Amino acid sequence: MKFPSSEQILFLANIMANKFFFKNNKAIEIKRILIIKLDEIGDMATSTHVFESLKKSYPNAHISVLCKSFVKTMLQYDPYIDELITEKETNYSSYQLIVELRGNWNTLLKSILSKAQIRLSRAEVRFKNKGNQLHEVETNFEIIKPVLDKNILVTKPKLYFSDKENHVVDDFLKVNNINKYAIFHIGARKKLRQWPIDRFALIADFMFQKNISVVFVGTKDDEEEIMKARELMKCQSYSFTSHPDLSVLSALCSKAFFYIGNESGPLHVAACFDVPIIGLYGPGVPNVFYPYSKNAHVLHHVLKCNPCDQIHCVEPNNICINRIEVVDVMNLIESLLV
Numbered sequence: 252m253k254f255p256s257s258e259q260i261l262f263l264a265n266i267m268a269n270k271f272f273f274k275n276n277k278a279i280e281i282k283r284i285l286i287i288k289l290d291e292i293g294d295m296a297t298s299t300h301v302f303e304s305l306k307k308s309y310p311n312a313h314i315s316v317l318c319k320s321f322v323k324t325m326l327q328y329d330p331y332i333d334e335l336i337t338e339k340e341t342n343y344s345s346y347q348l349i350v351e352l353r354g355n356w357n358t359l360l361k362s363i364l365s366k367a368q369i370r371l372s373r374a375e376v377r378f379k380n381k382g383n384q385l386h387e388v389e390t391n392f393e394i395i396k397p398v399l400d401k402n403i404l405v406t407k408p409k410l411y412f413s414d415k416e417n418h419v420v421d422d423f424l425k426v427n428n429i430n431k432y433a434i435f436h437i438g439a440r441k442k443l444r445q446w447p448i449d450r451f452a453l454i455a456d457f458m459f460q461k462n463i464s465v466v467f468v469g470t471k472d473d474e475e476e477i478m479k480a481r482e483l484m485k486c487q488s489y490s491f492t493s494h495p496d497l498s499v500l501s502a503l504c505s506k507a508f509f510y511i512g513n514e515s516g517p518l519h520v521a522a523c524f525d526v527p528i529i530g531l532y533g534p535g536v537p538n539v540f541y542p543y544s545k546n547a548h549v550l551h552h553v554l555k556c557n558p559c560d561q562i563h564c565v566e567p568n569n570i571c572i573n574r575i576e577v578v579d580v581m582n583l584i585e586s587l588l589v
Contacts, residue, residue: 264356265359282347296519297387301391304403349369352394508527510529533551
């Protein structure tokens with residue numbers, strides 16, 4: 252007998268809480284809105300249209316976004332957010348509307364104890380679409396759709412940065428004499444999502460032959476892998492990992508000529524700017540978590556074992572992401588450069 256996971260139990264608890272503890276009285280005046288999104292970079296990047304849609308529907312409402320502390324820099328210039336807060340800073344009783352895009356047991360309990368009249372959560376939308384999930388961007392919109400102005404349509408996620416971040420990127424490009432560049436992100440949170448480093452090195456050399464510079468991005472944790480990739484390359488490349496401010500990453504992505512990377516957060520940051528993207532996917536769920544952009548292209552061998560837990564592979568000697576050949580990526584690049 253297979254027991255439900257802790258995530259599935261929390262999922263069901265959200266549905267029951269909304270049914271029994273919230274009146275969902277849409278006639279009330281909404282002055283303060285709390286959006287709960289305790290997620291990583293990529294998931295946050297696919298949800299920023301929620302802030303815009305709610306602000307346009309309730310222009311006089313104060314919108315607070317509860318997020319992880321390290322994600323704050325990615326949202327700090329969003330014009331549709333009035334306040335960025337962490338769990339310790341949140342007074343739940345002051346909100347009329349709570350939107351749970353992804354929370355935890357603590358945020359669920361505090362929501363129940365609050366005086367909020369309306370609470371919306373992703374659990375109901377995911378349950379309704381079970382077996383036929385929408386793209387994550389569309390799921391996030393469906394969560395808030397019941398309280399939106401009827402004229403508000405699905406908008407595309409956007410990220411913002413200031414002149415300060417723009418200058419940081421411009422200085423980096425000027426110092427290194429970089430004109431046209433491709434961003435490479437070779438990291439991923441799970442090993443089964445990582446395309447081999449030596450293949451990235453071959454693609455980087457191929458890009459250089461096309462007069463396109465290669466800029467590796469990532470965190471300090473990615474620097475060792477990036478160094479290995481650069482050592483395998485014949486051409487010159489650049490590393491941009493020393494800037495923890497995620498708004499700087501947004502500025503860098505906004506100016507890129509190309510983006511190539513595994514399924515990971517920076518991929519969705521680049522998608523916000525409609526940069527031409529090649530996403531390399533392994534065990535990920537098809538379509539649902541693809542980059543949401545008209546210029547996104549995905550290479551993905553979807554096997555019978557998909558979806559999986561992305562940890563235990565039934566074909567460890569021929570994992571799905573390794574079935575993407577170097578020539579496949581090269582051919583796609585060629586077609587996009589025409």
